[in-house]
Amino acid sequence: MKHASDDAVAVRLSGLTVKRGHREVLSGLTLDIAVGKVTGVLGPSGCGKTTLLRSIVGAQANVGGDVRVLGLPAGSRELRTRVAYATQAASVYDDLSVMQNLGFFASALGAPKGDAERVVDLVGLRNEAKQRVESLSGGQRNRVSLAAALLGSPELIVLDEPTVGLDPVLRAELWDLFARLAGEGAALIVSSHVMDEALRCDRLLLLREGEVIADTTPHALLSDTGAPDPESAFLEVIRAHEGGAS
Ligand SMILES: Nc1ncnc2c1ncn2[C@@H]1O[C@H](COP(=O)(O)OP(=O)(O)OP(=O)(O)O)[C@@H](O)[C@H]1O
Structure with missing residues (x-):
């Protein structure tokens, strides 16, 4: 029998x-x-963020232990339209326009007609909709990938460093969007190595060398460490962890 909390x-x-x-x-x-929450996976370069995200979406080899996603083994066929993943490298077609890319992915996913229009607005690429992807800036290309990940209505949205290369205004807008999607009931897992972005998450997993060294909230991270900002708080957590481990 299924537990209600599942x-x-x-x-x-x-x-x-x-x-x-x-x-x-x-x-x-x-x-x-x-x-219904935005879970941030934070930590320095090389700590295992991408590997964790890949394990969750079923794209990682040599995985031990068990990973269940929406009650099913990670990577199950049934999860194809229920789980969205945007990688760090934009996985879109250079020689197609933004809308052509989104139209292609929408039909591959069986997303409703008009969904490409919806997501192009969500990521703020309306003015570039007809532009070929090869002529976009790096940040714009990443937003095409992000838009593709938002097609349909995925229940789990996994985003690997979605705000890299974006200006502060756009970054803030995207974090607002993540919060809105979580408010509508989706689960979001967002990786970042920008500690300030930690403040926009509901929950924080701080990763270091393949271990979760803190599972906390922005408020608790700051109040428990007494640090003035997330960057110093993270350093404080590392210090405490290394002190405890030795
Ligand atoms: N084929 C491999 N052989 C050995 N080590 C590997 C291999 N692939 C990845 N790694 C190591 O695994 C670790 C975790 O990599 P991962 O990409 O998950 O880190 P990350 O936290 O996402 O880093 P970044 O923020 O730089 O993207 C890194 O130290 C990386 O060097």
């Missing part, structure tokens, strides 16, 4: 361990990620 769980990790090459990149992660 409906609120988008992702359940049980002892997730990943080896890449000879290295253990993630070491036994056990945690649940809730629906």
Whole structure:
């Protein structure tokens, strides 16, 4: 029988361990990620953020332990339209326009007619809609990828560093959008190495060398460490973790 609370769980990790090459990149992660919230995966370059996201969307090899997504094993066929993933490198066609790309992905996903129009507005690319992707700036290309990830109505939206290369205004707008989507009931998992973005998340997972060293909220991160900003708070958490580990 299903537990009632399972409906609120988008992702359940049980002892997730990943080896890449000879290295253990993630070491036994056990945690649940809730629906209706923006969960931030924060941490320095190389700490395992992308590997964690790839494991959740079923794109990672050599995964040990168990990863359940919306109650199903990660990567299950049934999850194809229910889970969206935007990678760091924009995965769109250079020789097509923004709208042609979105139209293509919309029909591949079976998204409703008009959905490409909806998402192009969501990511603020209306003026560039007819432009070929190859002529866009890096930040604009990433937004095409993000728009493609928002097609249909995914229940879980996994975004790998979606705000890289964006100006502060656009960044703030996208974080507003993430909060709105979570408010509508989606689960969002957003990675970033910009600690200030931590403040926009409902929950924070701070990752370091493949381990979750803090599972907290922006408010608790600042109040527990007494640090003035998330960057110093993160350093404080690392110091405390290393002190405790030695
Ligand atoms: N094939 C491989 N062999 C050995 N190590 C690997 C391999 N692929 C990735 N790694 C290592 O795994 C670690 C985690 O990589 P991952 O891409 O998940 O980090 P990240 O936190 O997303 O980094 P960034 O913020 O720079 O994108 C890194 O230290 C990386 O060097």
